[in-house]
Amino acid sequence: MPQSDSIHFSAAERETLHKIIAARRDMRHFLPGQTVDKDVLERIMTAAHMAPSVGLMQPWRFIHIRNKSLRENIAQLVDKEIQQTANALSERKSEFLKLKLEGIRECAELIAVIRAPDDGTMLGRRTLPEEMALCSTACAIQNLWLAARAENLGLGWVSLFNPDTLAKQLNCPKGALPIALLCLGPVKAFYEKPMLTETGWREGKTLDRVSFTDYWAEE
């Protein structure tokens, strides 16, 4: 297929992408006392910002948490939510509390990701306005995640927090929604499988179970 002047990727380049996608993990164990070089962080954030967004609205905002007491306050907010989730889980509470679910205090860099207040973008989101803003923000996070893995850095998406409280802690304006606390930094090793599978919490589905033809056909 002729691609005119467009970049044509080789099989080797394609395989590199698949290797990175397969090696990416949701990390919660980080080496403490580490840093991420400025150049490395810049490359990762540039990749995030190259994500697609509906109507080119780019609704992602990244807050780099550098203040130590702010980080500690956020860590305590997450601790609180972990306790509340444990209570809500009842049956699996003790098993849940054995899992390590975040690396807020240890990770080299902590980045809060906020879905910005609605800017009125209509193109492509008349029927799904909030959904498309969230999805665009998530695409940026996935780019960020893959870019981090390619730097051999771990990244964990922590969603265990009260979003209203976190928004206040970060001085977010009305209408802004924190959706992620990203823990980023060096790790001793990457989990071989998703941590929730390694620990016996849950198994993933096979691809055929989520793929249908023409009509929904879930068993």
Next chain:
Amino acid sequence: MPQSDSIHFSAAERETLHKIIAARRDMRHFLPGQTVDKDVLERIMTAAHMAPSVGLMQPWRFIHIRNKSLRENIAQLVDKEIQQTANALSERKSEFLKLKLEGIRECAELIAVIRAPDDGTMLGRRTLPEEMALCSTACAIQNLWLAARAENLGLGWVSLFNPDTLAKQLNCPKGALPIALLCLGPVKAFYEKPMLTETGWREGKTLDRVSFTDYWAEE
């Protein structure tokens, strides 16, 4: 930094990822009458399914539209929404109607992506249940998108549809939400910049405008 047995990526591999991320575009112009090889599609869908998901819920469902009349019905649904968006835009209506916004009829493969009904996953989504299901589904789409680009195939995320009507057309169960019609296939060339920028519809922001330290600081 020692990485134990984990895969260590080289600078060249990292650069390949960045090249793919930078070359990815939201495509609406496809070469008609084309197909995507089964092996290629399998690789792309496998990459999608390797996405992260909160609590390992894997809320994405992929419906491959193969029935021609079903595809035509979906195309008409999108035509209708484009008209309704045009009416809602009022001032920029004529400019909007000149944009090519989808390639539903021409693309080689059409894939509907559905956010599955809530499976009750609590871990990581007690406070943001719908948001985290949507974000996980979007991460799968971003993987899919990058994998498509690495195969030198275009992909466009069409969100111009009434989700309730599309859910009915695809026999989706109650609680399932269609969030994307993905047009996939060979293209003549990839846009050099986002199509909305190339056509003068909208410029993107620079990274510094979406990055803050410690607290929200948008101008």
